[in-house]
Amino acid sequence: MIRLLCVLLTLASPLWAVEPDEILTDPVLEERARDISKGLRCLVCRNENIDSSNAGIAKDLRILVRERLVLGDSNEQVIDYVVDRYGEFVLLKPTFSMKNMIPWLAGPVLLLLGLILAGKFISKPKPVQVAKLTDEEEQRLKDLLDK
Amino acid sequence: MTVELGHFATLLAFFVAILQAVVPLIGAERNQANWMATCVPMAVAQFLLVGFAFAMLTIAFVTSDFSVRLVVANSHSLKPMLYKVAGVWGNHEGSMLLWILILSFYGALVAMFGHNLPDRLKARVLSVQAMIAVAFLGFLIFTSNPFDRLEFPPVDGNDLNPLLQDPGLAFHPPFLYLGYVGLSMSFSFAIAALIEGRVDAAWARWVRPWTLLAWINLTIGIALGSWWAYYELGWGGWWFWDPVENASFMPWLVAAALLHSSIVVEKRDTLKSWTILLAILAFSFSLIGTFIVRSGVITSVHAFANDPERGVFILVILSVAIGGALTLFAFRAREMRSTSAFNLVSRESGLVLNNLLLVVATAVVFCGTIWPLVAEITTGRKLSIGAPFFDMTFTPFMVVIAMVLPIGAILPWKRAQLGRVMQPLWGVLALSVALGALVWTMQTGGRMLAPIGITLAAWVILGVFAELGMRIKLGKTNAAESLRRLRNLPRSDWGKAVAHAGLGLTIFGISMITALEVEDIRVAHIGDRFAVGEYEFLFHGVEKTNGPNYSVDQGHITAFKNDVKVAELFPEKRFYHVQGMPTTEAAIDQSLTRDLYIALGDQQDGGWAVRTYIKPYANWLWIGAIVMALGGMLSLTDRRYRVAATGRKTLNAVPAE
Numbered sequence: 001m002i003r004l005l006c007v008l009l010t011l012a013s014p015l016w017a018v019e020p021d022e023i024l025t026d027p028v029l030e031e032r033a034r035d036i037s038k039g040l041r042c043l044v045c046r047n048e049n050i051d052s053s054n055a056g057i058a059k060d061l062r063i064l065v066r067e068r069l070v071l072g073d074s075n076e077q078v079i080d081y082v083v084d085r086y087g088e089f090v091l092l093k094p095t096f097s098m099k100n101m102i103p104w105l106a107g108p109v110l111l112l113l114g115l116i117l118a119g120k121f122i123s124k125p126k127p128v129q130v131a132k133l134t135d136e137e138e139q140r141l142k143d144l145l146d147k
Numbered sequence: 148m149t150v151e152l153g154h155f156a157t158l159l160a161f162f163v164a165i166l167q168a169v170v171p172l173i174g175a176e177r178n179q180a181n182w183m184a185t186c187v188p189m190a191v192a193q194f195l196l197v198g199f200a201f202a203m204l205t206i207a208f209v210t211s212d213f214s215v216r217l218v219v220a221n222s223h224s225l226k227p228m229l230y231k232v233a234g235v236w237g238n239h240e241g242s243m244l245l246w247i248l249i250l251s252f253y254g255a256l257v258a259m260f261g262h263n264l265p266d267r268l269k270a271r272v273l274s275v276q277a278m279i280a281v282a283f284l285g286f287l288i289f290t291s292n293p294f295d296r297l298e299f300p301p302v303d304g305n306d307l308n309p310l311l312q313d314p315g316l317a318f319h320p321p322f323l324y325l326g327y328v329g330l331s332m333s334f335s336f337a338i339a340a341l342i343e344g345r346v347d348a349a350w351a352r353w354v355r356p357w358t359l360l361a362w363i364n365l366t367i368g369i370a371l372g373s374w375w376a377y378y379e380l381g382w383g384g385w386w387f388w389d390p391v392e393n394a395s396f397m398p399w400l401v402a403a404a405l406l407h408s409s410i411v412v413e414k415r416d417t418l419k420s421w422t423i424l425l426a427i428l429a430f431s432f433s434l435i436g437t438f439i440v441r442s443g444v445i446t447s448v449h450a451f452a453n454d455p456e457r458g459v460f461i462l463v464i465l466s467v468a469i470g471g472a473l474t475l476f477a478f479r480a481r482e483m484r485s486t487s488a489f490n491l492v493s494r495e496s497g498l499v500l501n502n503l504l505l506v507v508a509t510a511v512v513f514c515g516t517i518w519p520l521v522a523e524i525t526t527g528r529k530l531s532i533g534a535p536f537f538d539m540t541f542t543p544f545m546v547v548i549a550m551v552l553p554i555g556a557i558l559p560w561k562r563a564q565l566g567r568v569m570q571p572l573w574g575v576l577a578l579s580v581a582l583g584a585l586v587w588t589m590q591t592g593g594r595m596l597a598p599i600g601i602t603l604a605a606w607v608i609l610g611v612f613a614e615l616g617m618r619i620k621l622g623k624t625n626a627a628e629s630l631r632r633l634r635n636l637p638r639s640d641w642g643k644a645v646a647h648a649g650l651g652l653t654i655f656g657i658s659m660i661t662a663l664e665v666e667d668i669r670v671a672h673i674g675d676r677f678a679v680g681e682y683e684f685l686f687h688g689v690e691k692t693n694g695p696n697y698s699v700d701q702g703h704i705t706a707f708k709n710d711v712k713v714a715e716l717f718p719e720k721r722f723y724h725v726q727g728m729p730t731t732e733a734a735i736d737q738s739l740t741r742d743l744y745i746a747l748g749d750q751q752d753g754g755w756a757v758r759t760y761i762k763p764y765a766n767w768l769w770i771g772a773i774v775m776a777l778g779g780m781l782s783l784t785d786r787r788y789r790v791a792a793t794g795r796k797t798l799n800a801v802p803a804e
Contacts, residue, residue, distance in 0.1 A: 019751070019756060049534070052384070088531075089531055093533070094536065099522075103514045103515050103540075107508075107544070114503040
């Protein structure tokens with residue numbers, strides 16, 4: 001039942017995300033709030049950030065982020081505050097820690113590996129195989145060469 | 148009765164597919180002509196049977212036959228006709244039938260138009276194609292039967308999800324399926340080549356049109372999906388790195404790599420094993436994508452709600468197909484030797500670099516998509532990977548590809564000198580950087596995204612012109628000669644130019660919309676006039692009306708620029724009664740230079756919440772994609788595919804036996 005409700009809630013296209021009454025008066029703080037929100041996951045939605053979701057918890061989180069910013073937290077402190085309470089799941093970008101290295105390093109490592117392998121393939125001398133000529137073609141070749 | 152006929156047709160198709168998978172393969176092994184020849188009528192029969200079944204299901208939807216369980220779950224008598232038809236594939240079972248229809252369609256195409264294919268190759272290709280059909284028809288029949296009847300038909304149905312009641316639904320899935328299901332043909336060709344133990348220029352020439360056809364459709368399908376999301380979901384986002392989007396994007400990237408590497412096989416008889424591997428990978432990603440969407444393993448706005456039994460079935464199909472293919476590859480790939488070498492600086496290396504970048508980029512997207520799942524299974528941690536991650540890790544690859552593209556496209560085969568090659572391009576580089584600098588000075592604020600984007604886009608597009616200019620020896624001979632050369636350029640050269648230019652246009656659209664978008668959120672009261680960017684908007688108020696199966700709050704806003712009326716916009720909030728679901732329909736005024744995008748929110752403080760966007764050059768994103776597809780179509784109709792390739796001795800072929 002809860003799942004159905006959540007599905008309905010989130011399938012409804014974002015009717016409203018950031019609402020006019022949430023917007024902070026200080027534009028710099030508001031800008032920071034929007035930036036941070038784009039990196040935080042709406043916990044009950046299917047792959048949406050809190051900035052563009054209309055779920056209740058997304059709104060709560062948006063207000064929480066703004067409250068912390070008004071209290072003077074830096075961006076990192078705000079994010080840490082939210083992660084402390086909701087877990088890693090709320091971050092849309094995994095941390096750079098050792099346990100998350102595979103997705104982060106996959107690109108550079110594979111690229112390097114690929115470049116090395118490609119380089120080896122390109123510089124390897126290749127045996128050039130020539131197709132054997134048929135008797136007829138041999139004869140033609142002789143005729144042409146002897147002309 | 149029609150529904151039962153449809154069901155029976157799928158069963159028949161299943162048996163035909165089993166025969167088709169076995170008989171021609173044995174015929175090819177034993178070199179028996181009539182056994183091999185059965186592949187053609189069987190492939191056509193399979194297509195006709197599946198087509199008939201699909202037609203029967205469509206009739207059930209169109210006539211609102213509520214004795215069919217699927218129709219009850221997904222349709223309603225008041226639904227507009229377009230969505231009654233599109234609703235056939237707006238659900239798991241129906242879309243699975245569409246999937247199989249397109250699979251058999253490609254098989255029938257090869258059967259009917261593959262005259263130049265040698266009999267043994269054709270037999271093996273259609274056999275492998277049939278094996279895939281057997282797997283998926285089995286899946287359909289045993290776990291996802293669309294033809295199930297209800298004992299007590301209800302009076303009316305549950306209606307289609309309102310989000311899907313949109314023209315986008317009518318076209319997005321069919322194109323998408325024509326795309327990544329079409330890659331099954333490349334897969335079949337690859338497996339057939341492995342079984343035969345031979346890859347040569349002729350094989351590459353035969354596999355290319357099918358890959359092109361699939362890629363073109365996939366490009367259009369993805370572009371349509373992106374555009375649909377843009378105007379349907381919220382704030383004009385056009386790509387969310389949702390797992391299901393990634394599932395269609397990964398085959399696209401690999402197919403693009405495959406298209407390029409098969410050129411090398413065709414022209415230079417090298418990179419053969421790699422090309423085979425790519426063909427296997429392309430369809431493997433399609434299968435993985437199918438698994439992701441339908442198994443319920445990954446959370447996404449897009450996924451079909453499904454039970455685990457189906458997920459396991461697909462997983463088994465996936466393992467057998469991909470595992471079997473890769474095992475065959477491991478054993479047979481060494482039989483394919485290349486007969487030519489090339490320098491570190493050459494077009495071949497350029498294409499190798501292209502492939503490397505595309506494939507590693509795909510790997511990055513793949514890792515990001517499944518990492519949350521893998522992490523949860525292995526360590527129990529729940530974590531998320533979303534747009535911020537992909538933007539950071541994927542974009543650099545695209546930037547490098549764009550940077551290398553004009554140079555790689557102009558490099559000669561086998562060996563090249565970079566200095567000579569760059570001669571026509573220095574001017575282009577200078578101009579591109581200049582354009583970027585111009586944009587940078589014109590905009591307020593020091594953000595680099597727009598200038599860099601413009602520079603890259605200009606570099607790619609102008610590089611295309613530079614290459615064409617070089618080909619027709621512009622400036623080196625007289626105008627008449629250049630014109631003659633221009634007219635005689637092979638169509639595939641035009642295809643290449645147009646497709647690359649399309650990529651440049653897409654890069655342009657993406658940079659502009661990302662860097663220069665303007666947003667405004669406010670509460671508007673009747674008569675309010677507010678400025679956003681260079682425009683002014685006058686809010687007239689909200690009116691209540693009714694649509695065919697929904698009720699509407701319709702806003703009315705007039706847009707002005709320099710006090711001249713530019714557009715009338717009617718953003719809506721709809722309520723669909725049957726499913727009890729609200730949706731927002733944004734009002735968009737489109738033009739080549741910008742989109743005006745307005746969404747209506749809830750009532751607040753005696754007014755209405757209104758969200759206004761100005762999205763500069765947004766449409767170039769999709770125009771670029773269509774141009775890319777157009778380039779592909781030009782290549783597809785190149786003379787060498789239209790003229791039969793029979794009678795041509797291919798001296799490069801070195802059979803393994």
